[in-house]
Amino acid sequence: MGSLWLDTAPRTERAQLAGDLQVDVAVLGGGVAGMTVALLLKRDGARVAVVEAAHVGGGVTGCTTAKVSALQATIYSTIRKRNGEQAAAAYGEASLAGVERLAALAAEQAIECGLERRAAYTYAAEDSERSAVEREAQAAAGAGLAVELVDAPDLPYAVHGAVRLGDQVQIHPVRYVQGLAAAVDGGGSQVFERTRALAVDEGSPCRVRTAHGDVRADHVVIATHYPFLDRGLYFARLKPQRSYCIAARLASGRPPRGMSISAGSPTRSVRSHGEFLIVGGEGHSTGSGKADRERFARLEAFARRHWDVEAITHRWSAQDPSPYDHLPVIGPYRPGSSRLWVTAGFMKWGFASATFAAMILADRIAGRDNPWAGVFGPTRLSLRSAHELAALGAKYAIDLVGDRIRPPRAPRAGAVPPGEARVVPDGLGKKGVYRDENGSLHAVSLRCTHMGCLVRFNAAERSWDCPCHGSRFAVDGSVLEGPAVQPLERREP
Numbered sequence: 001m002g003s004l005w006l007d008t009a010p011r012t013e014r015a016q017l018a019g020d021l022q023v024d025v026a027v028l029g030g031g032v033a034g035m036t037v038a039l040l041l042k043r044d045g046a047r048v049a050v051v052e053a054a055h056v057g058g059g060v061t062g063c064t065t066a067k068v069s070a071l072q073a074t075i076y077s078t079i080r081k082r083n084g085e086q087a088a089a090a091y092g093e094a095s096l097a098g099v100e101r102l103a104a105l106a107a108e109q110a111i112e113c114g115l116e117r118r119a120a121y122t123y124a125a126e127d128s129e130r131s132a133v134e135r136e137a138q139a140a141a142g143a144g145l146a147v148e149l150v151d152a153p154d155l156p157y158a159v160h161g162a163v164r165l166g167d168q169v170q171i172h173p174v175r176y177v178q179g180l181a182a183a184v185d186g187g188g189s190q191v192f193e194r195t196r197a198l199a200v201d202e203g204s205p206c207r208v209r210t211a212h213g214d215v216r217a218d219h220v221v222i223a224t225h226y227p228f229l230d231r232g233l234y235f236a237r238l239k240p241q242r243s244y245c246i247a248a249r250l251a252s253g254r255p256p257r258g259m260s261i262s263a264g265s266p267t268r269s270v271r272s273h274g275e276f277l278i279v280g281g282e283g284h285s286t287g288s289g290k291a292d293r294e295r296f297a298r299l300e301a302f303a304r305r306h307w308d309v310e311a312i313t314h315r316w317s318a319q320d321p322s323p324y325d326h327l328p329v330i331g332p333y334r335p336g337s338s339r340l341w342v343t344a345g346f347m348k349w350g351f352a353s354a355t356f357a358a359m360i361l362a363d364r365i366a367g368r369d370n371p372w373a374g375v376f377g378p379t380r381l382s383l384r385s386a387h388e389l390a391a392l393g394a395k396y397a398i399d400l401v402g403d404r405i406r407p408p409r410a411p412r413a414g415a416v417p418p419g420e421a422r423v424v425p426d427g428l429g430k431k432g433v434y435r436d437e438n439g440s441l442h443a444v445s446l447r448c449t450h451m452g453c454l455v456r457f458n459a460a461e462r463s464w465d466c467p468c469h470g471s472r473f474a475v476d477g478s479v480l481e482g483p484a485v486q487p488l489e490r491r492e493p
């Protein structure tokens with residue numbers, strides 16, 4: 001079974017866009033980023049249209065662990081090293097504000113999302129990680145967080161010290177964003193579902209093109225998780241990382257109250273939701289060929305080793321992009337844009353950061369100053385992280401051509417076993433062939449419709465994933481996740 005969150009919230013069925021529409025702001029994407037900015041803009045008096053390709057909360061927001069915390073593994077030591085103390089302090093102040101704004105929005109809108117105050121911990125699983133925890137405590141304190149070093153979080157296994165931040169929040173993420181969507185609807189604003197934005201013309205007004213009509217708007221916010229416009233600015237800077245989660249019901253004992261994450265590798269992220277224990281980890285780059293069911297098995301073994309697990313009830317995985325310099329990208333979409341905006345790059349901590357991103361964008365669109373805006377501007381260039389930018393560019397070049405010279409992995413479609421996929425010859429080229437459990441074959445072009453990299457099979461999710469910018473496609477070629485907006489070409493099996 002998939003995500004605990006999508007399984008325990010009814011899917012919303014909102015109207016598809018039907019014809020052209022004119023509003024003040026169009027927000028593309030109905031995850032936590034899009035829905036929060038939409039609501040803040042509506043509160044500023046704007047008429048807002050949210051254009052969501054599938055369903056509100058059905059993207060990464062529905063496949064997360066949903067800890068809303070300003071303490072985020074070892075982010076402050078990383079930001080301090082890459083971007084300096086001022087940037088770490090801005091991230092800390094903004095993240096604390098993001099946590100509190102999310103809690104305030106949930107309270108003001110009376111959203112029943114199981115919001116609970118909890119302590120957050122980053123712990124040393126091994127003695128060798130103790131120094132990382134101490135460094136994080138120092139960096140987080142320097143960034144303004146009221147952290148303390150403690151011997152152990154409330155975990156049933158030995159750890160080698162932890163940094164603790166009290167009074168953070170955990171929620172049911174889908175119920176939270178559905179509550180935001182309900183608050184956006186009405187008074188001239190509307191959330192549309194099953195409406196994919198295909199292109200945006202920046203102008204006065206801007207025009208969002210979809211298959212069901214155009215939305216004209218003074219401002220457009222791209223909150224599609226991975227920005228889907230423009231070849232260059234974002235695609236060279238954001239690296240999607242996949243991670244895996246399981247939920248378990250315990251036969252005896254209770255899941256921990258705190259929200260914990262290990263400082264080192266392998267990552268183990270733990271929280272509770274009611275009686276459920278949730279464990280996350282096993283991350284890797286999207287499309288790296290490392291996606292397999294073993295990752296769930298390792299999380300399951302970890303849970304069974306430390307808790308009295310009665311049943312694993314849910315398994316899910318998702319991805320989030322990490323910017324090359326470890327700061328989210330929030331602000332004008334392109335240099336000089338004053339009507340087109342972006343919010344992305346949350347590094348698996350989007351509940352606090354998408355919320356402060358919404359605060360920044362709402363201020364910018366309303367013409368108000370925002371003290372954090374400069375730090376997160378998308379066109380910044382971090383010299384200290386320039387080597388990471390170069391490495392991402394090189395990785396793209398390798399992924400673009402790399403698989404083209406590898407031999408096919410099955411001689412013909414007939415040799416593909418049920419439930420598996422192979423790359424097979426297709427004239428002078430290659431195609432991807434998947435055989436479903438009923439024996440039917442599904443064949444697609446391996447060329448990603450975004451910028452032409454070759455997709456790879458994800459055996460854990462049964463999808464074709466692109467290593468370049470993280471687009472994902474179902475076995476029939478349809479788009480599961482952008483930045484691609486067009487399906488893979490179908491081929492004869």
Ligand SMILES: Cc1cc2nc3c(=O)[nH]c(=O)nc-3n(C[C@H](O)[C@H](O)[C@H](O)COP(=O)(O)OP(=O)(O)OC[C@H]3O[C@@H](n4cnc5c(N)ncnc54)[C@H](O)[C@@H]3O)c2cc1C
Nearest residue numbers: 029031032033053059060061064065066067197349350351
């Ligand atoms: C395994 C995992 C665990 C995580 N755990 C945590 C955690 O504990 N705490 C935390 O703070 N963060 C966590 N995160 C990160 C957090 O979940 C994300 O940062 C956040 O949900 C991203 O929200 P979003 O709105 O940007 O993206 P999404 O929720 O993906 O929303 C984007 C929406 O845009 C839509 N869309 C895409 N393209 C188009 C288009 N062309 N037109 C219209 N709509 C489009 C999609 O359908 C989608 O609904 C985790 C991430 C992962 C992968």
Ligand code: FES
Nearest residue numbers: 448450451466469
């Ligand atoms: S080439 Fe960009 S996601 Fe595939």
